[in-house]
Amino acid sequence: MAKSLIFLAPGYEEVEMLTVVDMLRRAGIGINMVSITDTLEVTGSHNVTIKADQLFAGADFDSASMLILPGGMPGTNNLLAYTPLTDKLVEFNNSGKFIAAVCAAPGVLGALGILNGKNATCYPGFEEKLTGASFQKKPVVRDGNIITSRGMGTCIDFAGEIITALDSAAKAEDIKNKIIYNDTY
Numbered sequence: 001m002a003k004s005l006i007f008l009a010p011g012y013e014e015v016e017m018l019t020v021v022d023m024l025r026r027a028g029i030g031i032n033m034v035s036i037t038d039t040l041e042v043t044g045s046h047n048v049t050i051k052a053d054q055l056f057a058g059a060d061f062d063s064a065s066m067l068i069l070p071g072g073m074p075g076t077n078n079l080l081a082y083t084p085l086t087d088k089l090v091e092f093n094n095s096g097k098f099i100a101a102v103c104a105a106p107g108v109l110g111a112l113g114i115l116n117g118k119n120a121t122c123y124p125g126f127e128e129k130l131t132g133a134s135f136q137k138k139p140v141v142r143d144g145n146i147i148t149s150r151g152m153g154t155c156i157d158f159a160g161e162i163i164t165a166l167d168s169a170a171k172a173e174d175i176k177n178k179i180i181y182n183d184t185y
Contacts, residue, residue, distance in 0.1 A: 003030040004066040008052050009079045013072030014044035015152045016102050023159035027175050034059045036082045045072040071103020080108045100147040120148040
């Protein structure tokens with residue numbers, strides 16, 4: 001089973017994080033919520049506190065196939081400021097492993113040089129943070145091992161692309177259909 005890690009920093013966007021966790025778990029893809037603080041309970045940008053599965057020091061990076069960054073402010077800035085995480089992001093990219101980021105969080109990848117020569121997207125107004133990338137105004141952009149998305153409203157598609165990368169497009173469509181996504185009545 002593919003394993004992924006999603007990171008909670010104070011001020012993360014709750015819906016972006018939870019949509020990804022929920023959909024991956026529905027798909028049977030292992031995902032752990034990892035706190036980059038010294039406590040499991042992390043409060044998001046809208047004052048919702050969620051208990052992470054583990055602290056950063058306990059995360060199993062060796063068996064992880066993907067690292068995922070939710071957006072939100074100041075969560076994105078807190079992710080970028082946490083050197084142990086940024087070191088792992090660079091390591092994963094250098095190894096060709098998957099990295100996914102949504103909303104403002106693709107700017108973390110831009111700051112680390114991970115987006116050089118890639119197509120990427122982000123929340124409106126953060127385009128200049130995509131250093132080295134070609135901005136694409138699309139809900140989700142996958143370029144090689146990098147998946148980026150625009151924000152909370154695109155997270156079902158974002159999670160679907162993550163499921164596609166770690167399992168299959170058929171599994172992603174099945175999950176999206178079961179949550180009555182984009183249904184016409």
